[in-house]
Every structure is written in C-alpha cells, then in structure tokens.
Amino acid sequence: MAESRSALAEQFDDLGQQYHASTLGMWTFLLTEIMFFGALFTAYTVYRSAYVEGFIAGSHHLDVILGTLMTAILIGSSLTMALAVHAAQVGHSKRLIGFLLLTMCLGLVFLSIKGYEYWHKYHTAMVPGVTFHYQGPYADTVQLFLIFYFVMTAIHALHMIVGLGLQIVLVVLARRGLFSSAYYTPVEIIGLYWHFVDIVWIFLYPLLYLVE
Amino acid sequence: MAEIISQRLYYYVFAALLALTLLTWGASYIHFGGHLNLIVAVTIAVCKAGLVVLFFMHVRYSSRLIWVFIGAGIFWLALLLALTLGDYLSRDWLPTSAGWQRLNVPGYTTHPPESRAVDQ
Numbered sequence: 001m002a003e004s005r006s007a008l009a010e011q012f013d014d015l016g017q018q019y020h021a022s023t024l025g026m027w028t029f030l031l032t033e034i035m036f037f038g039a040l041f042t043a044y045t046v047y048r049s050a051y052v053e054g055f056i057a058g059s060h061h062l063d064v065i066l067g068t069l070m071t072a073i074l075i076g077s078s079l080t081m082a083l084a085v086h087a088a089q090v091g092h093s094k095r096l097i098g099f100l101l102l103t104m105c106l107g108l109v110f111l112s113i114k115g116y117e118y119w120h121k122y123h124t125a126m127v128p129g130v131t132f133h134y135q136g137p138y139a140d141t142v143q144l145f146l147i148f149y150f151v152m153t154a155i156h157a158l159h160m161i162v163g164l165g166l167q168i169v170l171v172v173l174a175r176r177g178l179f180s181s182a183y184y185t186p187v188e189i190i191g192l193y194w195h196f197v198d199i200v201w202i203f204l205y206p207l208l209y210l211v212e
Numbered sequence: 213m214a215e216i217i218s219q220r221l222y223y224y225v226f227a228a229l230l231a232l233t234l235l236t237w238g239a240s241y242i243h244f245g246g247h248l249n250l251i252v253a254v255t256i257a258v259c260k261a262g263l264v265v266l267f268f269m270h271v272r273y274s275s276r277l278i279w280v281f282i283g284a285g286i287f288w289l290a291l292l293l294a295l296t297l298g299d300y301l302s303r304d305w306l307p308t309s310a311g312w313q314r315l316n317v318p319g320y321t322t323h324p325p326e327s328r329a330v331d332q
Contacts, residue, residue: 019214020275027278031285038289045293046300064237071233079226082268089216188214188270195268199261205233206253210240 007183019185026189030196037200040155044148044207054141059211061126061142062149063117067209070113071201077106078198085191088174091181097174103194104167107160114157121146149208156204159197166190215273225267232260 012018048055084099118127125133127150128143136142170190173179179187236256244252266272271282 023214023274024277024281027281031281031288034285034289035292038292042293042296045297049297049301064240068233068237072230075226075229075233078229078264078268079222082222082225083219086216086219086222089214192269195264198268199264202260202264203254203257206236206240206257210236210253212240212243212249 007178007185015183015185019188022185022189023192026192030192033196037155040148040152041203041207044152047144047148048211051138051141051144054138055145056211057136057138058142058145058149059209061146062209063120064209066113066117067205070110071205073106073110073113074198074201077103077110078195080106081191081194085184085187088179088184088187089181091179093174093177093179096179096187097171100167100171100174104164107164107167111157111160114153118150121150152204152208156197156200159200163190163194163197166193214270217267217270217273221267225263228263229260232256232263 008015008018012021080099080103084096084103087093087095087099121127122131125131126146128147132143132146134142167190170187173186236253239252239256240249243249265282271278
C-alpha cells in the first residue's frame, strides 16, 4: 500500500483517475505523431503518383525478404510488449522484466538489420546526398524514392531508439519494485508508444518494399 | 484500471498479423493493374493497424473518450490526405499555361514524368 501511495501524484484523487489521465495524455501525444508521420506519407503519395516508374524501379533495389523479416520481428516485439504489460497487470514483476528485455532484443535485431541495409546502400553507392552513382533508367526519381526511404526509415528508427531508452528506464524501475497490479501506468503508456512505432512500420513496409 | 485481456488472445492477434504480412507480401507479386496493388496493400496495412490498436493497445476495452480522441486523429489525417491529394491529383484535369508547366511541379503530367526530370 505504501508503494501505491508514493506512485500517486498529488493532483489525482486515486490511481484509477491517474491511469485514465495518463493514457489519454499519451494518446494525445500519439495524435501529434500521426500528423507528423502523416505529412511524410502524404508527400510520399503525391510524388509516387507523379513518378510511378521511378518509385517501382527504386523499390526493386530494396531487399523484400529483409523487409518482410523486419516486419515479422517488429510484430513479434509488439507481442512481447503486450505480454509485458499483461505481466505488469497481474503483478508478476520477474516476467515483466523478462518480456521487456525480450522486446528490447527484438528491437535491437530490427535496428541491426536496418543498419545492414543502410551499409549495403552505402557500399552500392545508393545514398542520395552522400554517394549516389546510379546509371539505370529513371535515375532522378529513383533518387527521389531513396530520399523518402532514408528519411522515413531513419525517423522511424529514431523513434525505436527512444523506445529502447524508455524500456531501459522501465526495467530499472521494475527492478526497484515500483510496479504492482495496482500501479503499472508507465508500462502501459510506453507500451502504447511501442505499438504506435510498430504501426508506422506496418505502413512503411508495403509502401517502400512492395511497390509494383 | 484497464481490463486484463487473456494472453491467448494476444497470441491469436500475433498470428493474424503474421498471416496478413505474408498475404500482403504474396499480393505484391500479383499484378492487379492500375492503382489496385496500392489499394490492396494499404487495405491490408489498415487491417493490421486496426488489430494492433484494438487489442495490443487495449482500445477495444478503453473508455469512449479514447475512441473520440482516436477518431479525431483519423479525421485530421483524412483531411490532410484528402485536401492535399485533391489539389495535386486534379491538376491536369484543366489545361495549364506553358509558364506553369515549366515549374516541374508534380501533378502536371502534360509531359511524361521522366522527360520533366531530365529537363532540369
């Protein structure tokens, strides 16, 4: 009970009210993120509709198998995050830490594959603005497609790195025994953030890797 | 506090998400023609996002206020897309003056796109 009292900020009547205010606040933040990524997706749609051939040619230079693998890994990390929240809800602190660490491992595998992709693009001279020597047809719009690829995936990866940092904080707090079945709000709202980043990738995957 | 969802449901949702991922991958090898490939891919992505939002993010069990907030987010995103694309995609419905065509703004498809890119 003492733990629960320290977890309650003074402006709230009880933990339930604090939980509802926090999740609504997190959703409000995620709405601003929808508009942020929405602008990128809108720009992508405008240019894709104008330069279809170049976007198809550019997409064929991405590895579909790697993209599908990354999608599966990120969906898996969303599952382990959901299970981590479940463990927190039932007050099982060891399983909470285990699932958080598993989620972080899957996130790191995702970022490693992303890093390999970037490295590969660098070595084949297909990084616009850094090294770009592409001789095939539609060179200009292939470059435009790759600019979208790099900007969108880099911002997505940045969000994942933030998510990994937040999960380190959660693991530290969980080890200190801060969370219980009565108070797990931080686990829930960081879970919401992680799932949102997963959703962004769910849209990036067909738009970047599967252009036909 | 939030309702506790059974773990088995999370595994079912995970399996459905993996199945939809394979479906969208397979569909990309079929040539539907026109914009149909894009429409199929985005529809599957919307279904996957819906599963994540409803179950992993617990929205199915959340208060109506959360539903209203998410509805507002989808509404504003739809406005952003509809108004922007309504402009760009309708530009060559009317003839434009030669001066405007030289600006190389996407949406003016009077020239084939690639010849415009080379013109620069």
